[in-house]
């Protein structure tokens with residue numbers, strides 16, 4: 110790769126002067142449509158959820174600068190123009206929100222889509238900066254600031270362990286589904302961490318800093334830690350949990366007794382099995398699961414002969430690392446849909 114003209118890093122926090130204002134100010138959520146309306150493999154932008162904690166940053170694209178500093182041999186900065194001269198990559202990936210860190214885990218289910226991100230692999234920038242041996246985390250910083258719940262934050266900050274940060278799917282992205290990012294999506298540039306939950310994908314990105322420890326930010330300490338169901342210990346909201354949703358039939362639909370059902374399943378790693386049940390989980394039948402495309406969700410389909418009348422279909426996915434969806438009580442518990450089967454086929 111031709112080495113671009115790297116800029117010297119500006120003085121402390123100077124990159125933050127590209128921030129113009131917040132619009133809107135404060136917490137903003139755009140809810141996704143119900144699962145049965147997310148039937149396409151690629152989710153169009155108008156059906157994609159949006160989650161903003163402190164307000165959407167309006168950024169001066171001419172003044173925008175990305176700083177890469179910390180425990181590196183060669184700290185540097187890039188303009189938007191320079192970033193776009195670097196080789197880019199497009200990754201299909203599930204994009205999923207953990208849900209509100211203030212509410213019960215089961216209060217925001219299936220805040221999810223599957224999209225194509227385009228940008229420069231983070232690892233290409235790390236190679237230019239040459240991390241020192243003590244560097245273990247990449248801290249990412251957004252230009253937004255303000256308050257979330259009662260907590261004030263001067264910046265949105267997250268962190269990635271270096272072993273995830275160097276994976277080729279992690280992008281410093283400027284396009285979503287082939288179009289430049291909009292303000293709400295994090296324009297001009299955001300981090301994208303396929304396989305990990307949305308909270309890690311810092312929008313309005315202005316700084317990447319290599320550090321030896323985790324970042325002490327409200328968004329990594331007060332918010333976004335969960336108790337691991339296996340070990341019982343607290344862990345950061347990093348990897349995407351095994352999950353699935355039924356997109357056909359729709360709730361309350363009238364369907365033929367020979368039902369062709371369909372849904373999406375996803376996890377940090379590949380989903381290798383989806384089973385479905387029409388008797389509250391007493392008996393399960395295998396669905397056919399399509400292969401994963403990079404970090405995409407995977408289609409599951411199958412045919413069932415149903416008794417006429419009201420039926421409830423439940424789906425349960427398992428990933429190659431052996432994790433299975435819980436039946437109830439979790440943010441990734443099994444999805445059930447109730448509908449009516451008719452006699453005509």
Ligand SMILES: Nc1nc2c(c(=O)[nH]1)N[C@H]1C(S)=C(S)[C@@H](COP(=O)(O)O)O[C@H]1N2
Pocket residue numbers: 157158159160161162163204205206207250251252253265293294295306307308309310311312313
């Ligand atoms: N700077 C910044 N980045 C952020 C957020 C934010 O509030 N500020 N929200 C995060 C959360 S919780 C999610 S789920 C995703 C949502 O991205 P989207 O709104 O583009 O769908 O962005 C993440 N990145």
Ligand SMILES: [Mo]
Pocket residue numbers: 160205206207208307308
């Ligand atoms: Mo989120």
